[in-house]
Amino acid sequence: MASHLRSTLLAFVLGLSLGLPTGSAAAYEPETADPHPVRVEPPAPPAASAEALPAGEELRTEQGEVQPPTSGSGTLVIGYSVEGRPIEVVRFGEGSHSRLIVAGIHGGSEANTTALAHELIAYLQAHPDSVPERLTLYILPELNPDGAARASGPQGRANARGVDLNRNWPAAWQPAWSRSGCWNLGPTTGGERPASEPETMSLIQFVSATGVEALINYHSAALGIFAGGQPPEASSLHLAETLAAVSTYPFPPIDTGCVFTGQLIDWAANNGIAAVDIELHNHRDTDLEENLAILSAFLAWKP
Numbered sequence: 001m002a003s004h005l006r007s008t009l010l011a012f013v014l015g016l017s018l019g020l021p022t023g024s025a026a027a028y029e030p031e032t033a034d035p036h037p038v039r040v041e042p043p044a045p046p047a048a049s050a051e052a053l054p055a056g057e058e059l060r061t062e063q064g065e066v067q068p069p070t071s072g073s074g075t076l077v078i079g080y081s082v083e084g085r086p087i088e089v090v091r092f093g094e095g096s097h098s099r100l101i102v103a104g105i106h107g108g109s110e111a112n113t114t115a116l117a118h119e120l121i122a123y124l125q126a127h128p129d130s131v132p133e134r135l136t137l138y139i140l141p142e143l144n145p146d147g148a149a150r151a152s153g154p155q156g157r158a159n160a161r162g163v164d165l166n167r168n169w170p171a172a173w174q175p176a177w178s179r180s181g182c183w184n185l186g187p188t189t190g191g192e193r194p195a196s197e198p199e200t201m202s203l204i205q206f207v208s209a210t211g212v213e214a215l216i217n218y219h220s221a222a223l224g225i226f227a228g229g230q231p232p233e234a235s236s237l238h239l240a241e242t243l244a245a246v247s248t249y250p251f252p253p254i255d256t257g258c259v260f261t262g263q264l265i266d267w268a269a270n271n272g273i274a275a276v277d278i279e280l281h282n283h284r285d286t287d288l289e290e291n292l293a294i295l296s297a298f299l300a301w302k303p
Ligand SMILES: [Zn+2]
Pocket: 105, 106, 110, 166, 218, 219, 220
């Protein structure tokens, strides 16, 4: 069942990859896994933002080939944003079961989620034994680096093409939606089509290649913990209940009447991945202590 799901996801990914610019569809390898790697010249990122790229390097393989990372820990570049900024994932552990934490999907308007992700990374670097042997944990601190670079606050929410990256996933996708009860502090769209954005495609490819079994997507602020799926899928609901039990975030979440379209956690739940959104208490704090308890419960959770 799991391998059937993975091949279905892979087919979907490869199908969608055909129209992508060079670089977006390439696979990734950890930077530190092999002291003598076979190097493949990486495709150039878009020229407009070359200055945004760090001095680091990454390994890539032929375009369209999707490979899970090999053993080892370190930072992986899984793709590039519209403006060419790298989308990075930090890996902990070498277990056969993969879990994922995603922050910064709403860029500068939810920058405290990225700050939290970096605090969790620092904690795990100091306490690597926190990750059980059977697991590999990936943390993606900033899925929307262009929005974060543009502005803090509401103007930093969308990506460089004005797309809300949590409305771009192939799950109940719509190009536009009623703003009643929803975030409405600026113009955003769901994109030209599902997974139209390179940030979305990079994460779809990564999740498909690694076989992620559970994920947390951090947001802010205040509405609580949401389970993936509409209606919520059983394993996502179980994960949400488990995390709610060790935190004070509202669960069930506060219902503002907003209709959610194209969400990451709904796409994940539809593809057999237990997935939850967690909204931090405000737009400023990282709630670190509370989220260390959540991290511990997330790593101990059994599907
Ligand atoms: Zn958000």
